Amino acid sequence: MTDRAIVSSLYDSMKLPTIVAPMFLISGPDLVIAAAKAGIIGCFPTPNARTINDLEEWLEKIKSELKGTKQEGMWAINMIVHKSYDRFEAEMALVERYKPKFVVTALGSPTRVLDRVHAFGGKVFADVINMEQAKKAIAAGVDGLILVCSGAGGHTGKYSPFSFVEEVRRFYDGPLIVGGAMQSARSIAALIALGADFAYMGTRFIGCPESLVVDEYRDMLVSSSMDDVVTSDVVSGVMANWLKASLSKAGFDLKSKKGSTEIDFSDIQGEGKAWKDTWGAGHGVSATQNIETVKEIVDSLVDEFALLQPNLANELSRWPKFLKDNNND
Numbered sequence: 001m002t003d004r005a006i007v008s009s010l011y012d013s014m015k016l017p018t019i020v021a022p023m024f025l026i027s028g029p030d031l032v033i034a035a036a037k038a039g040i041i042g043c044f045p046t047p048n049a050r051t052i053n054d055l056e057e058w059l060e061k062i063k064s065e066l067k068g069t070k071q072e073g074m075w076a077i078n079m080i081v082h083k084s085y086d087r088f089e090a091e092m093a094l095v096e097r098y099k100p101k102f103v104v105t106a107l108g109s110p111t112r113v114l115d116r117v118h119a120f121g122g123k124v125f126a127d128v129i130n131m132e133q134a135k136k137a138i139a140a141g142v143d144g145l146i147l148v149c150s151g152a153g154g155h156t157g158k159y160s161p162f163s164f165v166e167e168v169r170r171f172y173d174g175p176l177i178v179g180g181a182m183q184s185a186r187s188i189a190a191l192i193a194l195g196a197d198f199a200y201m202g203t204r205f206i207g208c209p210e211s212l213v214v215d216e217y218r219d220m221l222v223s224s225s226m227d228d229v230v231t232s233d234v235v236s237g238v239m240a241n242w243l244k245a246s247l248s249k250a251g252f253d254l255k256s257k258k259g260s261t262e263i264d265f266s267d268i269q270g271e272g273k274a275w276k277d278t279w280g281a282g283h284g285v286s287a288t289q290n291i292e293t294v295k296e297i298v299d300s301l302v303d304e305f306a307l308l309q310p311n312l313a314n315e316l317s318r319w320p321k322f323l324k325d326n327n328n329d
């Protein structure tokens, strides 16, 4: 299958070109199943399952709930491929058994999983935050790129999607997924106009009843706007976007610099303790105005899209006219 054929075949089975991005301590099987059933793709990070047995149960649940439906393959798994992550081999064995259609790699080289995922017919998408990582991932042979841009919740990127997509598209025409403050049908349409293929939406889905978060987190999302989001490395040593109020509540001093250049996943559950009380969110947080199910969000995005389409076509069609009018002056 060619790169563009992967995108077309996914479009055929999706209601919107959107993926629910994997989020630490937030996405579990219910969110993934709800996303697939609503007509988009769901994804979860493997460390969210506390043990390997839990992970197996989650995979079994996702497989069996979607079996025989049109959405059977519309889910993905997000693996940590960093060398310090000691559950890698055990997780890889489960991935080979449950054969997700997509594996998303984060924070490390995708090389470690490529051959093994390709062997069962799966596709590998690598999450990247700069051109160096993008070029390395393409050279390694990934099937698609996820560009994490500025404004993304959790570990964030620093580049604007306007520059990142343009630079990548100069040499790559494969599947391109873009994350960072994507929140509405307008955001998705803008990405398509830029030349990307799918939106990667995290923050928009954190508050859903199908997520694993506590209600206070949901309440904080509803009452927050982008000024309430702060970019800081105080929690994990890596720059991430957080709800400011949750950091203060958890006792973090935003002026202290805890930054580190070494990433270490050997104690991800220990790291989880920090993330449990500090709540991540991206610049698109104000799109969460109330608590809606995944299906309600997807249906409202689809409705927005239907309204947007003729308006956008109308607006765009004015530009050649303006040019013509100017030429007539």
Ligand SMILES: Cc1cc2nc3c(=O)[nH]c(=O)nc-3n(C[C@H](O)[C@H](O)[C@H](O)COP(=O)(O)O)c2cc1C
Pocket: 021, 022, 023, 024, 025, 026, 045, 078, 106, 127, 148, 151, 152, 153, 154, 155, 179, 180, 181, 182, 200, 201, 202, 203, 204, 279, 280, 281, 282, 283, 284
């Ligand atoms: C609280 C939180 C936790 C996250 N955890 C992960 C993670 O475990 N693995 C990962 O690859 N990305 C993680 N992300 C990043 C998302 O996958 C995605 O890049 C981001 O949510 C997109 O931006 P948005 O939140 O503005 O939609 C996380 C994001 C948030 C908000």
